Amino acid sequence: MSFQKFELHEKILTGVRMLGYQKPTPIQLQAIPPIMEGRDLMGLAQTGTGKTAAFVLPILNRFMEKPLGHIRALIIAPTRELSEQTLEAIKQLGRKTKLRSTAVYGGVSIHNQINRLRGNVEIISACPGRLLDHIERGTIDLSHVEVLVLDEADHMFDMGFLPDVRKIVKHLPKKRQTLLFSATMPDDVRKLAMDLLQNPVNIQIGHTAPVMTVAHRFYPVQMGIKTALLKDILDKTEMESVLVFTRTKSRAKSLALQLDRSGHKVISLHGNLTQQKRKQALDGFRDGRYEIMVATDIAARGIDVTRISHVINYDMPSTADAYTHRIGRTGRASKTGDAFTFVTGDDMGLAHSLKRILGEKLQYHNVDGLTSEIHNSSSKKKASDIKSDNRRKSFARPTQTRRKPKQRSFQNANRSSWSQRSQSAA
Ligand code: AMP
Numbered sequence: 511m512s513f514q515k516f517e518l519h520e521k522i523l524t525g526v527r528m529l530g531y532q533k534p535t536p537i538q539l540q541a542i543p544p545i546m547e548g549r550d551l552m553g554l555a556q557t558g559t560g561k562t563a564a565f566v567l568p569i570l571n572r573f574m575e576k577p578l579g580h581i582r583a584l585i586i587a588p589t590r591e592l593s594e595q596t597l598e599a600i601k602q603l604g605r606k607t608k609l610r611s612t613a614v615y616g617g618v619s620i621h622n623q624i625n626r627l628r629g630n631v632e633i634i635s636a637c638p639g640r641l642l643d644h645i646e647r648g649t650i651d652l653s654h655v656e657v658l659v660l661d662e663a664d665h666m667f668d669m670g671f672l673p674d675v676r677k678i679v680k681h682l683p684k685k686r687q688t689l690l691f692s693a694t695m696p697d698d699v700r701k702l703a704m705d706l707l708q709n710p711v712n713i714q715i716g717h718t719a720p721v722m723t724v725a726h727r728f729y730p731v732q733m734g735i736k737t738a739l740l741k742d743i744l745d746k747t748e749m750e751s752v753l754v755f756t757r758t759k760s761r762a763k764s765l766a767l768q769l770d771r772s773g774h775k776v777i778s779l780h781g782n783l784t785q786q787k788r789k790q791a792l793d794g795f796r797d798g799r800y801e802i803m804v805a806t807d808i809a810a811r812g813i814d815v816t817r818i819s820h821v822i823n824y825d826m827p828s829t830a831d832a833y834t835h836r837i838g839r840t841g842r843a844s845k846t847g848d849a850f851t852f853v854t855g856d857d858m859g860l861a862h863s864l865k866r867i868l869g870e871k872l873q874y875h876n877v878d879g880l881t882s883e884i885h886n887s888s889s890k891k892k893a894s895d896i897k898s899d900n901r902r903k904s905f906a907r908p909t910q911t912r913r914k915p916k917q918r919s920f921q922n923a924n925r926s927s928w929s930q931r932s933q934s935a936a
Contacts, residue, residue: 511533511534511539512532512533512534513526513531513533513534516534516542516543516546516567518567518570518571519570519571519574519607521574521606521607522567522570522571522574522603522604522606522607524605524606525570525602525603525604525605525606525607526563526567526603528602528605529602529603531563534560535559535560535563535564536559536715537553537555537559537560537561537564537713537715538560538563538564538567540713540715541553541561541564541565541711541713542564542567542568544711545564545565545568545569545687545689546568546571546572548687549687549709549710549711550687550688550689550707550708550709550710550711551689551690551707551710551711551712551713552689552690552692552703552707552710552711552712552713553689553690553691553692553713553714553715554692554693554694554695554712554713554714554715555691555692555693555713555714555715556693556715556834556835556838557662557693557834557835557838558838559715561661561691561715562595562596562599562661563599563603565585565659565661565689565691566596566599566600566603566604567603569583569600569633569657569659570600570603570604570607570609572656572657573607573609573632573633574607574609578608578609578610578630578632579630579632580630580632580651580654581627581631581632581633581634581650581651581652581654581655582632582633582654582655582656582657583632583633583634583655583656583657583658583659584634584636584652584655584657584658584659584682585633585634585635585636585658585659585661586636586637586638586641586658586659586660586661586666586675586678587635587636587637587661587662587666588637588638588661588662588665588666588668588669588671589637589665589808590613590615590616590617590637590785590788591788591792592661592662593613593614593615593635593636593637594613594615594635594789596613596635596661597611597612597613597635600633600635609632609633610629610630610631610632610633611631611632611633611634611635612626612627612631612633612634612635613634613635613636614627614634614635614636614637614640614641614644614650615636615637615639615640615785616637616639616640616643617784617785618785618786620640620643620644620647620649623640623644623649624644624647624649627644627649627650634650638666638671638674638675638678639671639674641674641678642674642677642678645677645678645681652678652681652682653681653682653683654683655682655683655686656683656686656687657686657687657688657689658679658682658686658687658688658689658706659688659689659690659691660675660688660689660690660691660702660706661691662691662692662693663690663691663692663699663702663703664692664693664694664695664696664699664831665835667696667698667699667702669808672698672699672702675702676702676705679706688706688707688708688710690702690703690706690707690710693831693834693835693838694831694834724821724837724847724848724849724871725847725848725849725871725873726837726848726849726851726864726868726871726872726873727848727849727850727851727872727873727874727875728850728851728853728861728864728872728873728874728875729743729850729851729852729853729874729875729876729877729881730853730854730874730876730881730882731852731853731854731880731881731882732854732882733854735880735881736824736852737765737768738880739852739877739880739881740754740765740769740822740824740852741769741772742877742880743822743850743877744769744774744802747820749801749819749820750801750817750818750819750820751795751798751801751802751817751818751819751820752801752802752803752818752819752820752821752822753802753803753805753818753820753821753822753836754802754803754804754805754821754822754824755804755805755806755807755821755822755823755824755825755827755836756804756805756806756824756825757806757825757828758806758825759780759781759782759806761824761825762778762779762780762804762805762806763778763780763782763804765778765804765824766778766802766804769802769804774801774802775799775800775801775802776800776801776802776803776804777791777794777795777800777802777803777804778791778803778804778805779791779792779795779803779804779805779806780805780806781806781808791803798817804824807827807832807835807836818847819847819848820847820848820849820850821836821837821847821848821849821850822849822850822851822852823836823849823850823851823852824852825852826851826852826853826854826857826860826861827860828860829860830860830863830864830867833851833860833864836849837849850875851864
């Protein structure tokens with residue numbers, strides 16, 4: 511089925527064509543028709559499924575015929591990056607329309623935002639904190655909002671934004687269309703959905719399992735060996751664009767510094783950076799000036815870089831959901847990607863859960879002299895075997911002498927192809 515079937519306005523179809531979308535993704539197939547009918551919708555969909563266009567296209571279409579000059583759609587997201595990314599999708603898909611849109615989030619001058627809001631826009635992509643600030647200052651008029659979208663609702667909950675969201679909703683007309691998207695459904699999000707959505711259509715895409723187009727590889731390793739292992743993998747694996755996750759801001763910063771010293775083109779993205787610095791980092795990563803980005807979870811939410819070939823969890827995420835979101839950064843829109851995770855003895859609990867979810871998709875890998883002995887007997891260790899290992903809180907030290915990784919540049923990697931598969935680092 512093509513996008514023609516949705517009977518979208520010709521100008522919007524032009525935007526779709528210009529982005530190169532050939533056919534709708536499953537969530538677009540399921541969500542676009544009911545949203546176009548004006549139904550409320552609860553979408554259980556993980557990142558990377560094409561959910562942004564699933565709500566942006568019907569919004570653009572709805573506003574083609576009616577008057578301009580008021581804020582008519584409000585999209586609320588947990589992070590600035592996601593807000594920016596959504597704004598970008600609106601601008602790209604709606605480039606042939608006259609609709610105006612802007613983003614509203616903290617960390618940048620409020621006065622510029624006030625000026626842009628005065629200039630009459632129809633669609634706002636916002637983060638809750640700054641939006642509330644505008645509401646309290648009386649610098650935004652939400653009384654004409656017809657469509658409210660709550661995107662990544664589970665992460666708004668994780669970040670403590672749900673009370674703000676409830677406050678914001680009080681400033682919107684009661685008669686409106688509400689769409690809520692979430693990768694998981696914690697009780698608080700379900701309750702919010704029940705309070706805000708009226709007779710919603712429920713759709714579920716691929717439930718909460720991590721994107722299945724991604725190959726998952728776990729490396730058992732001791733904490734102190736992680737950087738050497740990472741360098742070894744970077745040196746020996748064909749990679750296009752790599753996103754490395756650390757648990758803390760300081761670790762993101764220092765790891766990026768170490769990789770930089772080893773000759774890699776690397777940038778870090780973490781919460782201590784100004785909005786301008788974050789944007790510069792993301793732009794540089796997007797356009798290929800940096801091949802590696804070392805980021806923390808919060809900073810990386812909403813990153814949409816289509817060419818990420820590898821996500822490397824230098825530190826294990828804290829939950830299976832966080833794993834899903836990190837891995838959602840690669841393998842976007844059914845492309846393939848690889849996810850490597852460094853697993854220390856302390857991470858084994860979550861490693862078992864992920865093994866249960868991913869099954870054969872997840873394989874343990876060893877690198878001589880760098881990974882722990884624990885899995886050296888077989889990289890295809892059965893889940894039951896791994897379970898018994900869990901009792902050991904730490905891995906044994908690697909027995910072999912560490913090899914000095916050779917310098918490798920990305921110059922020869924085929925940067926334009928997603929089909930480049932990684933070579934085994936083992
Ligand atoms: P999202 O889940 O909205 O973050 O989208 C993930 C990625 O898929 C983005 O880079 C989109 O531009 C891309 N995308 C969305 N819809 C389609 C489509 N129908 N065909 C190809 N790519 C798409």
